Amino acid sequence: xxxxxxxxxxxxxxxxxxxxxxxxTAGVVLALVGFTGGMLSFEDELLKALNPGVMTxxxxxxxxxxxxxxxxxxxQRPDDAIASLQLSNEPxxxxxxxxxxxxxxxxxxxxxxxxxxxxxxxxxxYKEFFSVTMRLHRWLVADDVGKQIVGASxxxxxxxxxxxxxxxWPRRWGSLRTWLGLxxxxxxxxxxxxxxxxxxxxxxxxxxxxxxxxxxxxYGWYRDAVNDWAGRQERAQPRETAxxxxxxxxxxxxxxxxxxxxxxxxxxxxxGWPKGDEPLSFRYLDAxxxxxxxxxxxxxDRWNFDVVAHQRYDDGTWRQKIxxxxxxxxxxxxxxxxxxxVFMLASLLMPLFTxxxxxxxxxxxRKQRAAKALARSVDAGVPSAADTTTxxxxxxxxxxxxxTAERLAWLTAAALQEAxxxxxxxPLGKVEPSALADGRRALFVVxxxxxxxxxxxxxxxxxxxxGDASSLSGLHYGVLALGDREYGDSYCGFGRALDQWLxxxxxxxxxxxxEVDGDDAGALRHWQHHIGQLxxxxxxxxxxxxxxxxxxxxxxxxxxxxxPGGPAFHLALVPEVAADMDWQAGDIxxxxxRHAAATVTAWLADGDLDGDARVQCDDRTDTxxxxxxxxxxxxxxxxxGRTPQQLAEMLKPLSHREYSIASLPDDGSLQLLVRQMRTxxxxxxxGSGWLTDHAALDGAVDLRIRSNPSFHPPADDRPVLLVGxxxxxxxxxxxxxxxxxxxxxxxxxxxxxxxxxxxxFHRDEIERWRDAGxxxxxxxxxxxxxxxxRYVQHLLGExxxxxxxxxxxxxxxxxxxSLEGMAPAVDAVLAxxxxxxxxxxxxxxxxxxxxxx
Numbered sequence: 001x002x003x004x005x006x007x008x009x010x011x012x013x014x015x016x017x018x019x020x021x022x023x024x025t026a027g028v029v030l031a032l033v034g035f036t037g038g039m040l041s042f043e044d045e046l047l048k049a050l051n052p053g054v055m056t057x058x059x060x061x062x063x064x065x066x067x068x069x070x071x072x073x074x075x076q077r078p079d080d081a082i083a084s085l086q087l088s089n090e091p092x093x094x095x096x097x098x099x100x101x102x103x104x105x106x107x108x109x110x111x112x113x114x115x116x117x118x119x120x121x122x123x124x125x126y127k128e129f130f131s132v133t134m135r136l137h138r139w140l141v142a143d144d145v146g147k148q149i150v151g152a153s154x155x156x157x158x159x160x161x162x163x164x165x166x167x168x169w170p171r172r173w174g175s176l177r178t179w180l181g182l183x184x185x186x187x188x189x190x191x192x193x194x195x196x197x198x199x200x201x202x203x204x205x206x207x208x209x210x211x212x213x214x215x216x217x218x219y220g221w222y223r224d225a226v227n228d229w230a231g232r233q234e235r236a237q238p239r240e241t242a243x244x245x246x247x248x249x250x251x252x253x254x255x256x257x258x259x260x261x262x263x264x265x266x267x268x269x270x271x272g273w274p275k276g277d278e279p280l281s282f283r284y285l286d287a288x289x290x291x292x293x294x295x296x297x298x299x300x301d302r303w304n305f306d307v308v309a310h311q312r313y314d315d316g317t318w319r320q321k322i323x324x325x326x327x328x329x330x331x332x333x334x335x336x337x338x339x340x341x342v343f344m345l346a347s348l349l350m351p352l353f354t355x356x357x358x359x360x361x362x363x364x365x366r367k368q369r370a371a372k373a374l375a376r377s378v379d380a381g382v383p384s385a386a387d388t389t390t391x392x393x394x395x396x397x398x399x400x401x402x403x404t405a406e407r408l409a410w411l412t413a414a415a416l417q418e419a420x421x422x423x424x425x426x427p428l429g430k431v432e433p434s435a436l437a438d439g440r441r442a443l444f445v446v447x448x449x450x451x452x453x454x455x456x457x458x459x460x461x462x463x464x465x466x467g468d469a470s471s472l473s474g475l476h477y478g479v480l481a482l483g484d485r486e487y488g489d490s491y492c493g494f495g496r497a498l499d500q501w502l503x504x505x506x507x508x509x510x511x512x513x514x515e516v517d518g519d520d521a522g523a524l525r526h527w528q529h530h531i532g533q534l535x536x537x538x539x540x541x542x543x544x545x546x547x548x549x550x551x552x553x554x555x556x557x558x559x560x561x562x563x564p565g566g567p568a569f570h571l572a573l574v575p576e577v578a579a580d581m582d583w584q585a586g587d588i589x590x591x592x593x594r595h596a597a598a599t600v601t602a603w604l605a606d607g608d609l610d611g612d613a614r615v616q617c618d619d620r621t622d623t624x625x626x627x628x629x630x631x632x633x634x635x636x637x638x639x640x641g642r643t644p645q646q647l648a649e650m651l652k653p654l655s656h657r658e659y660s661i662a663s664l665p666d667d668g669s670l671q672l673l674v675r676q677m678r679t680x681x682x683x684x685x686x687g688s689g690w691l692t693d694h695a696a697l698d699g700a701v702d703l704r705i706r707s708n709p710s711f712h713p714p715a716d717d718r719p720v721l722l723v724g725x726x727x728x729x730x731x732x733x734x735x736x737x738x739x740x741x742x743x744x745x746x747x748x749x750x751x752x753x754x755x756x757x758x759x760x761f762h763r764d765e766i767e768r769w770r771d772a773g774x775x776x777x778x779x780x781x782x783x784x785x786x787x788x789x790r791y792v793q794h795l796l797g798e799x800x801x802x803x804x805x806x807x808x809x810x811x812x813x814x815x816x817x818s819l820e821g822m823a824p825a826v827d828a829v830l831a832x833x834x835x836x837x838x839x840x841x842x843x844x845x846x847x848x849x850x851x852x853x
Contacts, residue, residue: 047127094114217326246277250274290325396442405447406445412443413425453494500843554573585711589670589704714846722749725751751780807834
């Protein structure tokens with residue numbers, strides 16, 4: 001780790017680094033320990049169910065007396081010394097006889113005995129399987145070495161619980177949904193992280209209990225400390241009496257009868273054979289015990305069966321009960337059968353954290369490798385350090401926690417370099433805020449860590465940013481903010497804070513901040529759309545092509561015949577699949593453009609290619625002409641000699657175009673407002689040309705809807721100001737329609753175009769809303785209808801007092817239209833009217849929204 005990395009390392013990041021490092025190492029051991037522990041959760045119950053005739057018997061008459069039972073066992077096992085006898089008051093349970101250990105062993109063998117005839121029964125089936133599973137669980141089948149590994153991993157599990165809780169602690173910590181809600185809509189890395197953290201919260205308490213009790217078997221010092229804390233009593237010692245000589249022979253029946261007379265109702269009881277003159281010891285469970293280890297002990301005098309000591313679990317303090325219940329706590333039975341089930345499921349889930357942890361780690365490494373590969377491919381076009389201060393290079397600064405932002409930064413650099421732009425890629429932590437003031441363009445690709453915080457590598461920039469009051473009025477910038485909506489108000493928190501700081505310092509946005517929820521490909525295509533415009537290239541290939549649906553163009557109507565501006569068209573489309581009629585006001589239509597049929601025919605002819613040839617492309621069979629129509633066209637002479645299939649495989653698809661949707665599904669069609677654009681050489685634009693000229697009526701159009709929550713209308717009836725120009729009316733029209741449908745009529749529209757005589761887009765509909773009181777105020781501004789050019793921003797400045805009263809404390813402002821000219825001018829006027837900080841606060845609260853292009 002470099003010194004610069006160490007200098008930027010925060011406590012939180014240090015905890016994170018240790019968490020994942022231990023997770024991909026000790027996590028493997030814990031996965032095995034946890035899974036085997038889950039398998040052992042119902043060991044006794046499973047063995048009993050799997051061994052009828054061994055662990056259970058058929059009741060038949062009266063059971064043998066303990067004395068007779070022991071004599072029959074001795075007859076069958078004459079070479080084994082008996083050490084204990086366990087009886088049950090359940091008539092179908094077998095008795096269990098324990099033998100003394102041989103050859104210095106710790107424990108002797110135990111056998112099941114039929115209590116009705118004294119027959120020693122077979123060894124229970126599957127017992128060896130559970131024995132091996134237990135050795136894996138406790139020692140990894142590696143004795144002392146395995147015991148130390150498991151012990152250390154158990155300590156690490158405690159660290160995982162505490163560090164995971166610290167790393168996940170949300171700002172809205174009082175919300176159960178934030179803590180425990182699992183969102184199955186998450187995808188990719190976000191879903192893995194979500195699954196890891198949310199399920200980890202579910203099982204947190206169980207894992208802490210398992211770990212803190214598991215250490216009791218791992219370390220003697222820990223066991224002694226727990227016993228000291230619990231005040232666990234030592235077994236009672238017999239009272240000192242005069243030497244009474246040799247104890248009488250053990251009368252098993254009399255001893256058992258004395259036990260029955262002096263003990264409360266019991267479920268199982270075990271008599272241990274005494275040594276020397278030790279008292280008789282009966283360990284038993286009550287008829288309804290708290291758990292399987294809630295043992296009691298009754299000691300009886302060997303001579304007269306008087307009670308020497310009687311220790312009962314129920315009589316202990318709460319500490320003593322905990323000290324006596326390590327196994328029950330570890331298994332979960334301390335909390336009843338439900339506790340066993342919960343602990344079993346938690347144990348079986350432990351491999352989930354190892355798997356998701358490894359997947360997250362490998363994903364991070366993959367993205368880092370991809371970023372490095374992209375960096376190498378871009379390096380050749382990056383100005384040298386000596387030239388960077390003077391070169392007209394676009395700065396691309398990234399702040400990444402997992403490598404995603406860095407990868408996207410290098411993809412952005414590669415796209416701009418392909419468009420012929422000089423680029424400079426830097427980690428945000430190495431950027432000096434003061435260096436941004438030198439009149440340049442900059443793109444910021446930043447992720448958010450934790451609850452709205454900057455990634456650790458960007459903390460240095462944040463410190464400088466907060467202490468720097470330099471004006472950035474010469475900076476033009478764009479922000480791509482990466483986040484996860486699960487984090488609620490802190491979603492894209494750092495990207496929003498950075499955008500606000502840049503705006504507050506006087507920098508001008510190249511386009512509005514783009515927020516990406518997880519791996520949202522649509523939002524990334526929106527970023528690419530702006531990158532293409534920034535580089536002057538509308539044909540840059542998409543990083544991930546939209547999965548288009550098939551729509552039909554059912555209406556195309558010119559709205560501004562005779563206008564001094566470009567022709568603007570009202571378009572209506574309907575989907576082939578009815579379920580695709582699903583969007584909200586503010587959403588975006590992504591259109592896959594195609595070349596004009598004449599262009600395709602001419603290009604195929606120049607390349608001596610057969611357009612009717614069938615080729616395989618995008619997992620479907622199509623004609624070569626159809627593939628060419630939706631692809632970027634290289635020079636025709638560069639493809640001569642290639643087969644149709646080879647050509648289909650080398651062609652790159654045309655990049656998508658984006659348009660604000662101007663209607664609601666209730667209108668029966670998806671409606672657009674598109675102005676026909678032309679390139680400098682007079683050719684129609686790729687997207688606008690396709691929709692307004694090349695596409696045939698009732699012909700197919702590739703289209704996909706992208707959700708755009710940042711421009712969705714407010715849910716309540718607060719007053720709304722809608723400001724737009726030109727085809728920006730599309731997005732405002734949909735928002736107005738949604739509010740009118742919801743019965744929300746506090747709407748004020750300010751709209752600007754060139755000429756009232758020719759550019760009254762949807763004027764009849766708008767005036768009808770006004771006359772019905774559904775649009776309470778309408779202001780139209782036409783820039784060419786007077787000698788002095790007049791735009792929407794001029795009108796807003798003239799009605800400043802009305803605006804303040806209209807917006808008040810709750811009103812919202814929606815702006816839709818051109819970024820060049822209108823949007824920054826409107827923003828400046830609004831800042832003058834409401835104040836910069838107030839406008840920024842409105843934006844942070846979602847009360848100032850823009851859809852500009």
